[in-house]
Amino acid sequence: xxxxxQGQVKKEQKQNGMExxxxxxxxxxxxxxxIWTYRTVLNPILPDIKGQLGVTSDAxxxxxxxxxxxxxxxxxxxSGFLADKFGRKxxxxxxxxxxxxxxxxxxxxxSLLILLVGSAxxxxxxxxxxxxxxxVSSLAIPNEKRGFSTAIINSGxxxxxxxxxxxxxxxxxxxxxxxxxxxFVTSGLVLIMIIAFAKVIKERPKxxxxxxxxxSSEDKASVKTLFGDVRMLGAxxxxxxxxxxxxxxxxxxxxxxxxxxxxxxxxxxxxSSLVAFAAVxxxxxxxxxxxxxxxxxxxxxxxxxxxxxxxLFLTVAVQNNSLLLLFLxxxxxxxxxAVDPILISYVTEIAPKKGYSTTLGFFxxxxxxxxVIAPFVTGLISDATGxxxxxxxxxxxxxxxxxxxxxxxxxxxxxxxxxxxxRGEM
Numbered sequence: 001x002x003x004x005x006q007g008q009v010k011k012e013q014k015q016n017g018m019e020x021x022x023x024x025x026x027x028x029x030x031x032x033x034x035i036w037t038y039r040t041v042l043n044p045i046l047p048d049i050k051g052q053l054g055v056t057s058d059a060x061x062x063x064x065x066x067x068x069x070x071x072x073x074x075x076x077x078x079s080g081f082l083a084d085k086f087g088r089k090x091x092x093x094x095x096x097x098x099x100x101x102x103x104x105x106x107x108x109x110x111s112l113l114i115l116l117v118g119s120a121x122x123x124x125x126x127x128x129x130x131x132x133x134x135x136v137s138s139l140a141i142p143n144e145k146r147g148f149s150t151a152i153i154n155s156g157x158x159x160x161x162x163x164x165x166x167x168x169x170x171x172x173x174x175x176x177x178x179x180x181x182x183x184f185v186t187s188g189l190v191l192i193m194i195i196a197f198a199k200v201i202k203e204r205p206k207x208x209x210x211x212x213x214x215x216s217s218e219d220k221a222s223v224k225t226l227f228g229d230v231r232m233l234g235a236x237x238x239x240x241x242x243x244x245x246x247x248x249x250x251x252x253x254x255x256x257x258x259x260x261x262x263x264x265x266x267x268x269x270x271x272s273s274l275v276a277f278a279a280v281x282x283x284x285x286x287x288x289x290x291x292x293x294x295x296x297x298x299x300x301x302x303x304x305x306x307x308x309x310x311x312l313f314l315t316v317a318v319q320n321n322s323l324l325l326l327f328l329x330x331x332x333x334x335x336x337x338a339v340d341p342i343l344i345s346y347v348t349e350i351a352p353k354k355g356y357s358t359t360l361g362f363f364x365x366x367x368x369x370x371x372v373i374a375p376f377v378t379g380l381i382s383d384a385t386g387x388x389x390x391x392x393x394x395x396x397x398x399x400x401x402x403x404x405x406x407x408x409x410x411x412x413x414x415x416x417x418x419x420x421x422x423r424g425e426m
Contacts (some may be wrong), residue, residue, distance in 0.1 A: 020138040029156035036160025044169040044254040061378030065251045068123040069371035075127025079360020086133035095128025100190040107183030131361035150341035153289035161276035168271025234409025236366035241402025244370035245395035246336040251375040278332030287341040305403040308335040316392045
């Protein structure tokens with residue numbers, strides 16, 4: 001059925017010589033670029049903002065990320081449900097308007113309180129992206145290209161991280177510019193994406209009577225499909241663990257490098273962005289491998305998670321900064337951005353096809369809960385101990401626990417369901 005639907009989508013939505021699914025890949029690549037430019041542009045200059053706004057603790061600065069991700073996470077389930085019910089563009093475009101408003105508020109913020117309000121708006125707006133975007137791409141992209149294409153889409157986050165980390169480090173720390181105009185430029189980029197969403201995204205075309213009947217006979221997203229399959233629960237847990245380590249690093253790595261390892265100026269942003277840049281070839285390589293070895297997806301995921309935990313440990317365990325950079329590169333190559341497209345492809349394989357947005361919204365919700373916890377907890381640890389190293393060790397333990405849960409969840413073969421394409425066995 002899905003192949004029939006995708007064939008009809010491909011036939012009806014080919015535009016100006018470029019297939020619709022290719023346009024979607026490009027569109028959502030740049031969507032992630034803009035999102036991650038905003039998410040990382042402040043992180044290398046948190047000490048500067050802390051001094052300018054008169055903030056006295058790292059835990060308070062950690063609230064900037066925690067408030068943002070709390071609002072982002074809270075939108076995952078409702079945005080997925082609304083997108084399945086009313087359409088993806090109906091959710092995406094208003095969400096990005098709110099995102100632009102939030103970025104502007106942060107740029108004008110005279111105090112930490114107003115900055116937190118802007119972060120909340122931006123988080124709510126970005127929270128409309130994940131489920132609808134991957135729902136559109138999963139329906140548009142051919143099955144045999146889904147993992148690799150998803151990796152390309154995810155690579156936009158690497159470009160955005162590089163722009164945010166290096167741009168703010170160079171302009172603010174290197175050249176002495178104010179950090180506020182960076183938010184105004186980001187708002188302009190968000191407005192460009194809103195126009196692109198309106199022009200490019202096509203909602204699923206109306207189907208013939210036969211196809212409608214075939215779709216209506218499939219299971220929709222329900223409590224049973226979301227929580228009744230132990231494999232789906234395992235995916236939730238491992239995504240929480242993966243995101244915990246990643247968002248702890250995204251928030252606090254620049255500060256750690258500056259205050260505990262002696263990095264200065266643009267070197268802070270460059271070293272921090274190595275994680276993102278190294279992730280691009282890793283994501284493309286391992287997603288291509290997973291597309292070819294469909295029955296080994298779980299094995300690939302587990303191996304990547306273990307390697308990521310080891311390299312993250314070595315990053316803070318070594319005293320030599322050159323080795324630190326090497327292990328940061330390795331963490332990026334084997335870490336979250338490399339495993340993300342494989343996990344998304346796996347989840348869409350065991351999800352009901354009429355509930356992609358809702359299922360992906362729940363999946364991302366559980367992952368992003370960690371993004372609320374990790375920045376604040378690591379800030380508390382830093383205030384209490386004077387170092388963020390314990391925060392790294394906690395993240396490593398969580399990754400290993402999540403890997404173990406995913407392994408156990410896929411030990412026993414689950415009964416086949418009508419909406420599944422494949423199991424992704426070990």
